[in-house]
Amino acid sequence: MEERLYHQSRWLLFALLLAAATLLAIQPARAAQPSAPGAAPGSEVTVMDVFTETVLTLNLSNEAPGRLIDALISQGHGDDTLFEVLGYLKDQSGGLIPDAFYQDVAGAPVGSEVFTAHLSSYAGTASSLEISADGTVHLRNLKGSAYVGAPGYATAPSQDGHFTLTTAQDPLYHIYTGQTQVQVGLNTYIYNYNTFGIVWWEGLHVYLPLVLRDALPCFTDDFASPGSGWFTGAGAGWSVAYLNGEYRIHLTQKETWAWGSPLEPLPEDYRLEVDARLTTAGDGAYGIIFGAGEQDLTGYAFTIFPAEQAYVITRHNGDGTFTTLEDEDFTSIIHAGTAVNRLRVDRIGSSIHAYVNNVLVATWDDNRFMGAGAIFGLVAYSYTASDIDARFDNVSACQTGLSCPLYTEDFAVTDRWYTGDHGWGAWSYQSGAYEMLLRNTNSWMYSMVPLEGGLPRFALQADMRLSTGDQGLYGLNFGHVDEQHLYNFRVYPAAQQYALFKASGATWTPLVNWTVSPAIHAGVAPNTLRVERDGETIRLYANGVLLRELSDASYVGNQEMSLYAGSWNQAPVAMRYDNVTFCELP
Known part of the structure; x- marks a missing residue:
C-alpha cells in the first residue's frame, strides 16, 4: 500500500482503448472480416429438429456423517424399490415432496428402473441417488449440506426425524444435474434434469450447525x-x-x-x-x-x-x-x-x-x-x-452466504455502460434498454459488462431482441481477455440458430457449429440467453432451456464478460439488451 499503483489517468486510457478495440470500422481489415470470425449462419448448420424437455428430480444424498441411504437400509428399506422408498419419503416430508411429483414418477413406463431397482443396490455409495419424474435413475454428486443457509433454499426435518430435506423455494433455484440426448433419425430429444430437493441426513445433530450459524x-x-x-x-x-x-x-x-x-x-x-x-x-x-x-x-x-x-x-x-x-x-x-x-x-x-x-x-x-x-x-x-x-x-x-444475483442491470441509470457514435456503429441507452447499432454489413461490436475481475464459476444472463432489421445477431461473450481471446455465444434469431466460438488470436474455432433449436424465439421476439461457466464446463441456455453442455479449459478464472452484436448481409441492424444478471454458482 506504500505505492499507489497509478501512474497516469488510467481510467481515461481504458475508455479510449475500449473504444478503439470495439470500433471495427476504424481498422478496415478488421471491419472486412465476417461478423466475429467464424462460419456464417446457415453454413455448417446442423439440420434437425431438436426437442427439449425439463425433467424434475429428487436426490437422495449418502453424504457423511448421516449417510442417508445406508441409514434407510439399516432401518429395513433395503429390499424396497426406489419407488417404494420415494413413497416413504413423501409421506414423511410434510408436503415438501409434492404429491404431483410422486404421481409423475408413478406414471413412468412399466419396467422403468425406479420400479425395478432396490435401495440395497446403492449401499455404500459416495454419490447421491437421483429419482427422476420419467422413471430413470442417475448417480449424481449433490450434497444437501452445501445448500443449508443458502439463499433460495430451505431445510427442514422429516416428520419422523429420520432424514432432512433441503428444497428450492422457487424454480429459479432448481439445480441442474445433467442431460440425456436421444437421437431418433434426424430428431434429437434432449432431457434436462433439474432437482427440486435433496434428501440427506446429518445424524442426530442436524440442527446444531443451523442454530450456531444463525446465532453468530x-x-x-x-x-x-x-x-x-x-x-x-x-x-x-x-x-x-x-x-x-x-x-x-x-x-x-x-x-x-x-x-x-x-x-x-x-x-x-x-x-x-x-x-x-x-x-x-x-x-x-x-x-x-x-x-x-x-x-x-x-x-x-x-x-x-x-x-x-x-x-x-x-x-x-x-x-x-x-x-x-x-x-x-x-x-x-x-x-x-x-x-x-x-x-x-x-x-x-x-x-x-x-x-x-x-x-x-x-x-x-x-x-x-x-x-x-x-x-x-x-x-x-x-x-x-x-x-x-x-x-x-x-x-x-x-x-454471510452466497446470494444470487450479485449484479443486476435494468438500464434505468444511464451512465454505467459505454456510449458513443462512431459512424459505422453506436452504443446508446434507448427507452430503458441498452442498444448496439451497426450501420455496416459483416461487422460486429461488443460492450463490456461494467464488472472487473471475474470468477471461475458464474452465470451471466440477459434479455435480447432485434430493434432495427431482422437479420442481426446477438449474444454473450465470456472469458473475455481481449477481443482476440474470448468465448462468443451468439444467436441468429431469423433462423433460430445458435453457435459457440472460441477466439484465440486470429483463429476462431467453432466449439458448437450453427444449430437449430426451437427453444430460440424467431424474428424480433425477445430471447433470454444465459451462459454458465463451472470451471471447465460451459452450459448454454435460451429461454430457460439448456441448449448444450461442453467442456473447454481455456480462459478459466478471472476473466471478464461482454454483450455481443453482429451483422451479416443486412444493415443497419440494432439489438437491444435488458435485465442483465450475474451470479456466482455454488
Missing part, C-alpha cells in the same frame, strides 16, 4: 463510544482517533498511509461494510482491509480514490510484497469529492465481491488468507496530498 452476532460500531475498542495513536505524519461520532484517520504527509482495527476475528464467510468520506476534496484514498493477520501485514485492501472515481484491490503477501488483483478502475458509482461512499466487501470461500454504494463493481477469486479468525480494519492513504482527513462511520462485520 454481527460486529457493529457507530463510533459513538470512544471505548469501543478501535486502535488509536499517532506518528510522523499520521494520527488515528475517535472524533465526533466518527473514526478519523488524518494524514499530514504525502505518500503516507495508516490503518486501524478493533482486532475482532472474522467468521469463515463474512461481509464488511462502512460509510466513508473525506472532509476536504483531495487526491487521497480510503478503504477496507480484510483477511488480515494480526501479527503480520498480510491480507487484502479494497481502496477507492473519490477524486477520480476509481478503485483498486491489492493483496499484501507474507514476504512484504504486494500483488495488484484489480488495478485502478473508473466507475461512476463512486461519489466524487467529499460525498459519503458506502463500501462493502463479501468474502465467501475464495471469492471476493467488492461493492460501492450497493452496486457490485468487481469480483475476484483468490485462495490466500481465507477462513475464520482473520481481522479487518479501515485504511487511508495520502498519495500526492499533504493533508487527507478520512472519516468512517456505521461499520459492520457479519457472517
Whole structure:
C-alpha cells in the first residue's frame, strides 16, 4: 500500500482503448472480416429438429456423517424399490415432496428402473441417488449440506426425524444435474434434469450447525463510544482517533498511509461494510482491509480514490510484497469529492465481491488468507496530498452466504455502460434498454459488462431482441481477455440458430457449429440467453432451456464478460439488451 499503483489517468486510457478495440470500422481489415470470425449462419448448420424437455428430480444424498441411504437400509428399506422408498419419503416430508411429483414418477413406463431397482443396490455409495419424474435413475454428486443457509433454499426435518430435506423455494433455484440426448433419425430429444430437493441426513445433530450459524452476532460500531475498542495513536505524519461520532484517520504527509482495527476475528464467510468520506476534496484514498493477520501485514485492501472515481484491490503477501488483483478502475458509482461512499466487501470461500454504494463493481477469486479468525480494519492513504482527513462511520462485520444475483442491470441509470457514435456503429441507452447499432454489413461490436475481475464459476444472463432489421445477431461473450481471446455465444434469431466460438488470436474455432433449436424465439421476439461457466464446463441456455453442455479449459478464472452484436448481409441492424444478471454458482 506504500505505492499507489497509478501512474497516469488510467481510467481515461481504458475508455479510449475500449473504444478503439470495439470500433471495427476504424481498422478496415478488421471491419472486412465476417461478423466475429467464424462460419456464417446457415453454413455448417446442423439440420434437425431438436426437442427439449425439463425433467424434475429428487436426490437422495449418502453424504457423511448421516449417510442417508445406508441409514434407510439399516432401518429395513433395503429390499424396497426406489419407488417404494420415494413413497416413504413423501409421506414423511410434510408436503415438501409434492404429491404431483410422486404421481409423475408413478406414471413412468412399466419396467422403468425406479420400479425395478432396490435401495440395497446403492449401499455404500459416495454419490447421491437421483429419482427422476420419467422413471430413470442417475448417480449424481449433490450434497444437501452445501445448500443449508443458502439463499433460495430451505431445510427442514422429516416428520419422523429420520432424514432432512433441503428444497428450492422457487424454480429459479432448481439445480441442474445433467442431460440425456436421444437421437431418433434426424430428431434429437434432449432431457434436462433439474432437482427440486435433496434428501440427506446429518445424524442426530442436524440442527446444531443451523442454530450456531444463525446465532453468530454481527460486529457493529457507530463510533459513538470512544471505548469501543478501535486502535488509536499517532506518528510522523499520521494520527488515528475517535472524533465526533466518527473514526478519523488524518494524514499530514504525502505518500503516507495508516490503518486501524478493533482486532475482532472474522467468521469463515463474512461481509464488511462502512460509510466513508473525506472532509476536504483531495487526491487521497480510503478503504477496507480484510483477511488480515494480526501479527503480520498480510491480507487484502479494497481502496477507492473519490477524486477520480476509481478503485483498486491489492493483496499484501507474507514476504512484504504486494500483488495488484484489480488495478485502478473508473466507475461512476463512486461519489466524487467529499460525498459519503458506502463500501462493502463479501468474502465467501475464495471469492471476493467488492461493492460501492450497493452496486457490485468487481469480483475476484483468490485462495490466500481465507477462513475464520482473520481481522479487518479501515485504511487511508495520502498519495500526492499533504493533508487527507478520512472519516468512517456505521461499520459492520457479519457472517454471510452466497446470494444470487450479485449484479443486476435494468438500464434505468444511464451512465454505467459505454456510449458513443462512431459512424459505422453506436452504443446508446434507448427507452430503458441498452442498444448496439451497426450501420455496416459483416461487422460486429461488443460492450463490456461494467464488472472487473471475474470468477471461475458464474452465470451471466440477459434479455435480447432485434430493434432495427431482422437479420442481426446477438449474444454473450465470456472469458473475455481481449477481443482476440474470448468465448462468443451468439444467436441468429431469423433462423433460430445458435453457435459457440472460441477466439484465440486470429483463429476462431467453432466449439458448437450453427444449430437449430426451437427453444430460440424467431424474428424480433425477445430471447433470454444465459451462459454458465463451472470451471471447465460451459452450459448454454435460451429461454430457460439448456441448449448444450461442453467442456473447454481455456480462459478459466478471472476473466471478464461482454454483450455481443453482429451483422451479416443486412444493415443497419440494432439489438437491444435488458435485465442483465450475474451470479456466482455454488
